[in-house]
Each structure stands twice: as C-alpha cells, then as structure tokens.
Amino acid sequence: MEMKTLKKESRSLGRYKFSVAVTIVGILLLGNGPSESLATNSASAFVQNVIYSNKIVIFSKSYCPYSLRAKRIFTELHEEPFVVELDLRDDGYQIQNVLLDLVGRRTVPQVFVNGKHIGGSDDLKTTVQNGHVQNLLSRS
Numbered sequence: 001m002e003m004k005t006l007k008k009e010s011r012s013l014g015r016y017k018f019s020v021a022v023t024i025v026g027i028l029l030l031g032n033g034p035s036e037s038l039a040t041n042s043a044s045a046f047v048q049n050v051i052y053s054n055k056i057v058i059f060s061k062s063y064c065p066y067s068l069r070a071k072r073i074f075t076e077l078h079e080e081p082f083v084v085e086l087d088l089r090d091d092g093y094q095i096q097n098v099l100l101d102l103v104g105r106r107t108v109p110q111v112f113v114n115g116k117h118i119g120g121s122d123d124l125k126t127t128v129q130n131g132h133v134q135n136l137l138s139r140s
Contacts, residue, residue, distance in 0.1 A: 042091070042094075043091050043094035043095050043097070043098050044098045044101075046091070046095065047059075047095055047098045047099065047102065050082060050084060051112045051115055052115050054081075054082035054112075055079075055081075055082075055113070055114060055137070056074060056079055056080070056081035056082065056111070056112070056113050056137075057081060057082050057083075057084065057111070057112040058070050058071060058074075058081045058082070058083045058084070058109050058110070058111050058112075059084050059086060059095065059096075059099060059108055059109060059110040059111075060083050060084065060085055060086065060108050060109045061085065061086050061087040061092075061108045062085045062087055062088060063087065064108050064109065066108065066109055066120060066121035066122075067108050067109040067121070069121045069125075070109040070111055070120075070121045070124050071083065073121075073124055073125065073128055077128070077133070077134070077137070079137065081111075086108060096108075102117075103117050103119075105119075105120070107120060108120075109121055109124075111123070111124050113133055113136040113137060114136050114137070114139060116136060118133065
C-alpha cells in the first residue's frame with residue numbers, strides 16, 4: 001500500500017515539475033515578444049520619419065555597387081540624399097523588414113523622392129532618364 005502512495009506522489013511531483021517548466025518557458029517566450037514588437041514599431045517609425053522628413057532618401061548598404069550607383073546618380077544631379085546605411089546599423093535587418101512591408105522589397109537600394117517610392121538602382125536610372133525624378137525634385 002505504501003508503494004502505491006509513493007508512486008502516486010512521484011507522478012504528481014513529476015506533473016507539477018513539468019507544469020512549472022512549461023509555465024517558465026511560456027513566460028520567457030512571452031516576455032521577449034513585446035520587445036521585438038517595440039523594436040519593429042521603432043524601426044517602422046524611423047523609416048516613416050526618414051522618408052517624410054527628407055527630400056531624397058536612399059536605404060543602402062555601404063558595400064553594395066547598386067547603392068553606390070544610386071548615390072552617384074544624385075551626385076550627378078547635384079542633389080544630396082539622406083542615406084541610411086543598413087549594414088552599419090544595429091536595426092538594419094528590422095528596417096529591411098519594414099521596407100518589405102512598405103514597398104514589397106527588402107533589397108537595396110530603395111530610393112524615395114519627396115515621400116514617393118522610386119525603387120532600386122535600375123528604377124532610379126530609368127526615372128532620371130525620362131525626367132520623372134527631376135519633376136519630383138522640382139516640386140519641393
């Protein structure tokens with residue numbers, strides 16, 4: 001009879017330990033959720049602020065040849081873009097995810113003129129050749 005009681009107590013203790021472990025893991029996982037959400041909101045707010053507070057914005061990576069070409073195009077137009085070098089920022093990956101949500105791309109460069117998304121380097125080159133970028137710039 002004592003052996004049955006010990007086995008029942010042992011099973012109860014095992015279930016209790018398992019329940020506590022599951023609760024702790026749940027708390028740890030949920031505890032990290034809001035900070036990631038806040039980081040995403042922070043990155044989103046940053047992207048929106050940059051786009052609408054600057055005449056020209058390039059989301060770039062310092063080593064990317066396409067980003068370098070986009071910067072050079074604006075230099076030739078005698079314009080100075082606000083450049084966000086994603087590879088030099090701790091939140092660069094989050095910013096790229098925000099860009100994916102915003103414009104459907106997370107590649108660089110991503111160019112904005114007066115709040116309007118132009119696209120990447122090839123898109124920029126085309127819109128400069130057809131005069132669209134210059135029209136956008138003249139509106140500011």
